[in-house]
Amino acid sequence: MATSADSIHFFGIRHHGPGCARSLLQALEALRPDCLLVEGPPEGEALLPMLQSAELRPPVAMLVYMQDAPSQAAFYPFAEFSPEWQALQWASRHGVSTRFIDLPQTHAMAIEFARREALKKAMEEAEEGDAEVEANAEEEGDALLVDSFEAAAQEADAQAESAEVAVQELSAEPQHRDPLDWLAHAAGFEDGESWWNRLVEERGDNEALFESINEAMTAVRGELARDGEGIAEHWRGEAYVQREAMREAHMRQCIREAIKAGFQRIAVVCGAWHVPALKENVTAKADNAVLKGLPKAKVQATWAPWTYRNLASSSGYGAGVTSPGWYEHLWRCYQRDMESKQEQTQDSQALVASKNIVSAATVRTAGWLTRVAHLLRDKDLDCSSAHIIEATRLASSLAALRGQPTPGLEEINEAIVTVVCMGETAPLRLIDDELTVGHVLGSVPADVPQVPLQRDIEQQQKSLRMKPEAAAKLLALDLRKENDLARSHFLHRLRLLGIDWGTPAQDAQRNRGTFRESWQMQWEPELAVRIIEASVHGATVAQAATAKLRASLTPETALPEIAQAIDDALLANLPQLVEVLIATLAERAATTGDVAQLLQALPPLANVYRYGSVRQTDTALLATVIDSLVLRAAIGLPVACMAMDEDAAAAMKQKLLAAHDALRLRGTDGEAQQAVDAWRAALRSLAMGDAAAALLRGTACRLLLDEQMLESDEVVRQFNRNLSLGTLPMDVAAWLDGFLNKQALVLLHDESIWGAVDAWLSGLGEVQFAQILPLVRRSFANFSNHERQSLGEKARRAPVAGAAAPATVATGDEAGPWDEQRAALALPVLNALLGLNMPETLMSQSPVAPDFESAAVQL
Incomplete structure (x- = not known):
């Protein structure tokens, strides 16, 4: 594409990089462009006037979705430290014409929707082919069964193989491998992420940064082109390569339109990977051929709140960063540096430049460690001022040993583990979750384009005082209170709509009674898409929940589903x-x-x-x-x-x-x-x-x-009947398993049942015992440790007499031998303990049965 070097200026950035954002602002201030072209969806240009709204606070995302299929949606996230966000803010403040130049989502979503439909159709055809083979095999006679089945199986294998190939081609996901790993390995870094983070994002601003980035990306893309396009297809997939070709063709078309419109200083802000392609000398005719005949779909765009957790690469976001909370800290430090530089005179800047570099690095490190100290103290973990001072010194020393001008997050984390955590890494996971990633949720103005259901949800959130938050928290409700009861109704309606803002939870301290209810609350940006999807069922939450639940029930719905x-x-x-x-x-x-x-x-x-x-x-x-x-x-x-x-x-x-x-x-x-x-x-x-x-x-x-x-007698008879020697071992074990029902209390407290089990086991022969033992062990394995221990102690005691009959207390003539002399020895002690006035003659006389009985009556 033939361009004028004086009119077009390319700024290849990394999405959500604070170092790129700072350098980009300085470059824009120096260039003062009259047109800003940003990699983004053209459908989002209608949302740009809201950039100066005080209610639009990042992280936020441009949400673009298909009107006919809202589940087909795309997010374009922005954080405060994102270069695109800072460029858009700068252009809005200075009244510069701004355009988005990425491939319109009206085409991208139509292509993706068609791909998914083709994948779904291929899978259905594969399943129908398998079912047809099975049906044909069942209809064949016994004589022809083998031959016909083998032929059908071969045909089915061929169809399945072709269908599988089609499915794999359609569903192939890009195998993300960062080409920057080559440069990182050459520089001695483990991967491209750490290399870029160290040299660009944590290092600070540099006016020559973008020239170096363009040179590096040109070298990497040239290496890929030298090895052939097949390597890129192997890494990312053929569909990815085609999609990138369409995106870059459309970007070049937009640049041509800006030149044709008469702009003199055009700033192009895009991903660094695309800069070499946008600079290529490609004709407009070739780009038109790539974009010709693209399908279209009706789409809608709006702003949606976003979170740092979804901005992190751990969430699966392709352009995510590993530490959005740390990047926010870097950006805030950069902002303070720029403000302090603006207050200094030109002469004083030259004198204290080196001093500022050192002090800024120290302030940045100490500021982060101070936040770590506050977090640990809030969690009742020890962290003193001395810890912070020593950790700051250690981080700076580590950076110097590694030849780095300032400590990065890696050095700071090592200093935290060594000085603050005394070698333990568990607190570092807490720091990573709360600070390095962070729980930050953005906000959008109330007048952004919304569906009626979304407005109803926001109104109820305000009236019920339920503010969406990115951090997970437990919400305990008392259903006897009117507001808590309304909250419960609201959350259950959202669940019926598939909007799982809250999920039922168990709170052992509070769920004591039917009037208690607990919810695990956490707002996810994806819920905005769920709300749009659910809007087809109604304009309010109650209407939509009723319509969706009623539509889910058909004449074939089973009774349990209706009951649920x-x-x-x-x-x-x-x-x-x-x-x-x-x-x-x-x-x-x-x-x-x-x-x-x-x-x-x-x-x-x-x-x-x-x-x-x-x-x-x-x-x-x-x-x-x-x-x-x-x-x-x-x-x-x-x-x-x-x-x-x-x-x-x-x-x-x-x-x-x-x-x-x-x-x-x-x-x-x-x-x-x-x-x-x-x-x-x-x-x-x-x-x-x-x-x-x-x-x-x-x-x-x-x-x-x-x-x-x-009664116990009747239960014992059932034991004797079902545990008899003539019953199959499997039936015996199954009956006993059903009767015990994973509970040992009946064996511990009912002597008649214990005796029945004891008599049954005692009557087993060696062969029968060997057969029944594994089966019975399966039932006893469900008991708790305490129950098994109690059963063992009970089994070690004397065997139960009359095991097959209920245990009764022997009285009268059935009683065993009675030792009156031993029984009389207890009378003086009982007299002293209970304060009874027994006649001395009674306690001193030779014990006989009638006298002992009279004493027992007095007790």
């Missing part, structure tokens, strides 16, 4: 929807015979019934539905538990236990008594029968025992 929807609607305070869903559930339950679905539907309904009074909701209709479900489940339970394998029985056991717990929440009032009686009768039929799986029979027996519906 009722629970969600109640928690979100959508009473009209709750009534509709309860009626739908009652109608579906009346026509279904699936016992498993009936059992699964009970727990969420029981939760609704339990929290109804706390959340001021009428649940009278719900109680009737619960009773109806229990009756229908009780009728079909014995038959549903027949002929089950081990996995099916285990799954049914979990449903059975959950339904039983749900019935307890329902209560046993007059209206519920009929359902409770039917349920207990079903459990008895299950426990006493032989058709159900052994695991379920044992579970039912244990539930009846807990409900005091079985």
Whole structure:
């Protein structure tokens, strides 16, 4: 592209680099351009007038999304120390014409949307091909099964291979490898990140910086071109190379338009990687050919708050930096340096230049360490002024030993570990999270383009006093308070919309009672896209939540999902929807015979019934539905538990236990008594029968025992029947596992059951014991350490007599030998302890049974 060296000035920067930002400001002040071209989406030019708003505080991002598919979105983040942000601010202050020159998102999103649709179609075709092969194999006869299946398998393999290749080509993600690693390794650095950080961002300003950057990028790109384009495709992927070619072609077109418009001093601010390509002598015809016929999509742009955590490279952001909090500190220090230089005269600047370099570096290091000290003290960790002084000296010494003019973050962290943390690295992780990355959330003006749902959310955030924050925190709610109850409704509605600003959490100190509720709160920038996506369901949070929940339920929706929807609607305070869903559930339950679905539907309904009074909701209709479900489940339970394998029985056991717990929440009032009686009768039929799986029979027996519906004698008879020597070892272990239900208390406190287990184990032969031991061990492994220890101590005691019968206290003629002399020895001590006035004759006479009995009566 033929250009005039006097009219166009390229400034290759690194996105979010404070050193680049400082040098760029000085370059703009010296150049005083009349046109500023910035790498960014042209759709965002309509947002530029808001740059001078006091409410627009970085970090923020330009959000561009497709109107028809809001999930297709792109963010362009800006921090205070981003070179593009400082350039835009400078142009806004000086009234300089500003344009964005990156490939319009109307084309980029249309291309990406088409790629994803093609990927989805290829995956569907691959799945349909596999299903067709399986169907054909099932229809073939036994004689032709082998041949036809082999042929079909070969064809399927070929189709799958081609589909897999297509999927891989479409879904290939760029394999990010930094070409700057070459320069870094040549300079003795580990990677390009640390090399650039040391030489550019932490070093300070330099007017010749951009010339050096352009020269380095030209050398790297020339090396790639010399080795062939295939290397770039291998690193990044062919789709990436094509996309970059379109982007750079469009940038060159925008530069030509600026020249044609008559601007004399054009400043081009873009990623350093693109500068050599923009300087190439490429014709307009060639660029037009690259951009010809690009698809289009309707897009919308707005400002959105951003966070330092999402600006960090650890978040997956391709242009992210490792330490945004540290970069902010560098930028603030640079700002103070510039302000102090402006106050000095030209002569004094020359005299104290070297002194300022040293003092600025010391102030920068000490300032960061002071912030570290405040953080550690807030966390009750020791950090004195002496620590800060010594750490500052050590960091400066380390920088000098490594030939660096000023300490960087690496030297400071090493000094912190050595001096402050005494060799421990755990506090450094806290510093990294709180300071090096930081929890900073930007803000945007209220008049930015917004969908109605977003405005409703912001209004409710203000009225409920719920300020979005980047840092994670625990929010404890008391549902007896009106404002906290409204907050709970708001957060549950957002969850229904997929806007997970808060997630339910467990707070052991506060969740004591049904009126307590805790949420883990953290605002994520991606939630702005979720809000736009959810706006298609309604203009307010309540309307959108109701519409989305109702749309998610179809005539094929299972009962448990409807029951869960009722629970969600109640928690979100959508009473009209709750009534509709309860009626739908009652109608579906009346026509279904699936016992498993009936059992699964009970727990969420029981939760609704339990929290109804706390959340001021009428649940009278719900109680009737619960009773109806229990009756229908009780009728079909014995038959549903027949002929089950081990996995099916285990799954049914979990449903059975959950339904039983749900019935307890329902209560046993007059209206519920009929359902409770039917349920207990079903459990008895299950426990006493032989058709159900052994695991379920044992579970039912244990539930009846807990409900005091079985006596110990009856339980012992069930033990003797199910643990007999003629029963299969697998059935014995399954029945015992179901009965114990991961709890050892029944063995520790019920002597009759303990005796039954003891008698069963004692009666096993060596072969049977070897077979049953691994199976029983699986059940006992679920006990806690304390329970296993208690069982061991109990087993070491004397064997239980009459193990197969309930233990009783021997009285009367059945009592064992009585030693009156030993018993009488306790009388003087008891007399002294209890203050009883026993006759001396009673204590001194030879003990006989009648006299001892009279003394016992007095005690």
